[in-house]
Amino acid sequence: MSVVVTSALTKRFGPVTALDSLDVDVRPGVTGLVGANGAGKSTLIKILLGLLPATSGRAEVLGLDVASSGEQIRRAVGYMPEHDCLPPDVTATEFVVHMARMSGLPTSAARERTADTLRHVGLYEERYRPVGGYSTGMKQRVKLAQALVHDPRLVFLDEPTNGLDPAGREDMLGLVRRIGTDFGISVLVTSHLLGELERICDHVVVVDGGRLLRATSTAAATTASQVLTVEVTDRADELVRMLRGAGLTVRSGGNGHGPGNGHGPGNGPTASGDAPPADGNGAADGDPHGLRTPAGTLTARVPDGRFEVEVTDDAAHDVVRDAVTHLGVGLIRMQRRRHHLAEIFQDGAHADPR
Amino acid sequence: MQTPADRDTTPVPNGGAAGVIHDIGYQRYDGSRLGRGYLLRTLFLDTLRGCYGFGRSAKSKIMPLVLFGFGCLPAIIIAVILNAFGGEELPMTYPEYLWTLSMLVSIYVAGQAPQAVSRDLRFRATSLYFSRPLRRGDYVVAKFAAMTAAVLIFTGVPMLILYLGTLLAKLPFWEQTGDVLVGLVGALLTALVLGGISLVIAAITPRRGFGVAAIITVLLVANSVAGVVFGVAQETGRETLSAYAWVLSPTGLVDGVLVGLFDLPAVNGVSPPGTTGCLVYLSVTVLLVSACAGLLLGRYRKVSVS
Ligand SMILES: Nc1ncnc2c1ncn2[C@@H]1O[C@H](COP(=O)(O)OP(=O)(O)O)[C@@H](O)[C@H]1O
Numbered sequence: 039m040s041v042v043v044t045s046a047l048t049k050r051f052g053p054v055t056a057l058d059s060l061d062v063d064v065r066p067g068v069t070g071l072v073g074a075n076g077a078g079k080s081t082l083i084k085i086l087l088g089l090l091p092a093t094s095g096r097a098e099v100l101g102l103d104v105a106s107s108g109e110q111i112r113r114a115v116g117y118m119p120e121h122d123c124l125p126p127d128v129t130a131t132e133f134v135v136h137m138a139r140m141s142g143l144p145t146s147a148a149r150e151r152t153a154d155t156l157r158h159v160g161l162y163e164e165r166y167r168p169v170g171g172y173s174t175g176m177k178q179r180v181k182l183a184q185a186l187v188h189d190p191r192l193v194f195l196d197e198p199t200n201g202l203d204p205a206g207r208e209d210m211l212g213l214v215r216r217i218g219t220d221f222g223i224s225v226l227v228t229s230h231l232l233g234e235l236e237r238i239c240d241h242v243v244v245v246d247g248g249r250l251l252r253a254t255s256t257a258a259a260t261t262a263s264q265v266l267t268v269e270v271t272d273r274a275d276e277l278v279r280m281l282r283g284a285g286l287t288v289r290s291g292g293n294g295h296g297p298g299n300g301h302g303p304g305n306g307p308t309a310s311g312d313a314p315p316a317d318g319n320g321a322a323d324g325d326p327h328g329l330r331t332p333a334g335t336l337t338a339r340v341p342d343g344r345f346e347v348e349v350t351d352d353a354a355h356d357v358v359r360d361a362v363t364h365l366g367v368g369l370i371r372m373q374r375r376r377h378h379l380a381e382i383f384q385d386g387a388h389a390d391p392r
Numbered sequence: 393m394q395t396p397a398d399r400d401t402t403p404v405p406n407g408g409a410a411g412v413i414h415d416i417g418y419q420r421y422d423g424s425r426l427g428r429g430y431l432l433r434t435l436f437l438d439t440l441r442g443c444y445g446f447g448r449s450a451k452s453k454i455m456p457l458v459l460f461g462f463g464c465l466p467a468i469i470i471a472v473i474l475n476a477f478g479g480e481e482l483p484m485t486y487p488e489y490l491w492t493l494s495m496l497v498s499i500y501v502a503g504q505a506p507q508a509v510s511r512d513l514r515f516r517a518t519s520l521y522f523s524r525p526l527r528r529g530d531y532v533v534a535k536f537a538a539m540t541a542a543v544l545i546f547t548g549v550p551m552l553i554l555y556l557g558t559l560l561a562k563l564p565f566w567e568q569t570g571d572v573l574v575g576l577v578g579a580l581l582t583a584l585v586l587g588g589i590s591l592v593i594a595a596i597t598p599r600r601g602f603g604v605a606a607i608i609t610v611l612l613v614a615n616s617v618a619g620v621v622f623g624v625a626q627e628t629g630r631e632t633l634s635a636y637a638w639v640l641s642p643t644g645l646v647d648g649v650l651v652g653l654f655d656l657p658a659v660n661g662v663s664p665p666g667t668t669g670c671l672v673y674l675s676v677t678v679l680l681v682s683a684c685a686g687l688l689l690g691r692y693r694k695v696s697v698s
């Protein structure tokens with residue numbers, strides 16, 4: 039059963055088309071909605087909450103039509119806006135209790151659930167202090183708490199990692215993951231950074247210019263194919279030729295993966311038509327570990343002795359090992375890892391003529 | 393993230409990626425979820441409490457409570473004097489007392505209307521309200537009702553103190569009861585008019601300071617304009633004009649309705665002429681309050697959630 043389904047959903051703001059005949063199907067679990075700024079993520083969420091009428095097309099949330107059952111949908115879901123929404127002069131506890139009651143919880147239940155929820159999002163003694171003095175990370179937790187306090191079946195989290203430092207980002211992502219796994223609440227979480235969501239999502243939907251770029255199950259997509267990073271002392275070019283001859287797909291993209299390679303310049307948008315995901319430098323700012331593959335096309339030269347081999351079955355391992363032995367070169371490293379989503383989407387982004 | 397929570401001794405993972413909760417895990421809620429009436433009542437009561445600083449910082453309680461105290465003080469003094477030294481009647485009628493409160497009550501609404509509505513707009517808490525089952529119209533109804541109730545308490549309580557004083561002093565019971573009821577009708581009308589005007593202004597000026605200044609200015613300007621028109625009309629002997637001058641001021645408007653409806657002497661000396669006058673004052677009041685309600689509903693229909 040899907041938690042969100044849209045069909046040919048279109049939203050125009052005058053000349054701006056925010057959503058362009060969008061078809062998405064969100065399953066239970068944690069789903070990432072990724073797209074550059076202006077891709078239409080927030081607009082989609084507002085339509086799903088029944089707060090913004092679609093120009094055309096249909097959308098259902100938890101089996102309810104957004105056009106006719108907005109109130110019922112808002113009863114069953116939680117929403118964390120991307121912008122600030124907390125009055126500074128109230129304490130976290132007061133504010134969340136009030137919001138719990140505004141979701142229909144009786145006062146005693148509202149108090150109990152507020153205490154529990156604030157604890158779950160990691161706010162302890164500070165919950166008795168006015169929100170105005172909180173750090174961004176703490177404010178994000180209060181915003182998250184008010185979205186969860188009434189125990190919704192589904193939460194929409196709009197850019198929950200926005201404005202957080204890398205550590206805060208990790209904490210927030212861990213929390214989002216737990217909402218899906220431990221709390222059993224379906225999550226639709228947005229980000230303009232592709233890299234950060236792949237680890238915590240069961241599915242990822244990529245939108246660009248209001249259109250669906252790609253939808254995939256991250257587990258399926260990233261386990262189906264894997265990559266073997268190989269590094270040898272010398273004669274890498276020869277080795278690559280041999281492996282190719284044995285029918286393996288080899289890329290010279292290994293230079294993005296070394297432990298010594300930190301963040302790229304990383305200042306471009308991550309997922310947009312102009313700068314497709316994994317377009318080298320742009321993608322790196324989505325990945326706190328700098329593990330992004332520029333995945334350049336293969337040249338005959340493999341200067342630093344490092345390259346990548348596509349793994350489709352276990353035999354690839356043996357082929358590489360045998361070839362290395364045959365050439366008698368030193369094997370520095372042979373490391374298996376999952377594909378990053380960016381690498382998978384890269385093909386889609388290029389293939390989709392827009 | 394280094395929050396004070398990191399130092400917490402309880403064995404709770406602090407948003408760790410481990411995905412394990414060592415203490416009591418997440419509990420589902422299967423208790424009751426109350427409907428529309430509960431949401432309205434909750435928002436009404438929380439806003440009303442907020443109008444007197446409850447549920448807000450200690451600092452926010454000072455202004456409303458001090459003003460409220462000033463509003464009650466003369467009533468307490470009158471009641472005490474009446475009981476200590478005796479007397480046949482109150483030194484001023486209930487509507488007259490209402491009239492003397494007009495300055496204080498204007499300052500009060502100017503201070504409280506912004507916190508009742510601008511705050512949610514300014515800090516965008518409206519996004520959180522409107523993404524909940526609460527209807528926008530209900531938000532407006534609850535806020536308007538709460539502001540009205542707050543002003544009614546502000547002006548009604550001193551009247552009840554006066555009334556209590558007259559009862560203790562054994563003044564004629566039915567006469568006093570009738571008089572205080574007229575006073576309370578005036579208090580209710582004042583609350584609707586001032587609540588409406590102040591909320592409309594507050595809802596279009598999200599910054600609190602501007603809201604306070606705008607409300608106080610509008611109310612004061614309205615009063616002075618009414619006063620000037622009245623004065624000039626009196627000077628030049630235009631009885632009819634002077635009788636209608638107070639339509640321009642919220643306080644005068646309410647007094648005119650009371651004068652017309654209950655056949656009282658006008659506080660400012662000139663009564664609106666007969667049935668026509670009463671109808672004019674009454675319809676202006678009704679129109680004004682409905683216009684405020686309509687403007688508020690329109691304003692909140694346009695509030696976007698982002
Ligand atoms: N209320 C609005 N009026 C006009 N244009 C809007 C409005 N809301 C969004 N847009 C436009 O729609 C597009 C999608 O916006 P949005 O959904 O906020 O993107 P995202 O959340 O993915 O950054 C943008 O081009 C934005 O400028």
Ligand SMILES: [Mg+2]
Binds near residue numbers: 081120
């Ligand atoms: Mg957005």
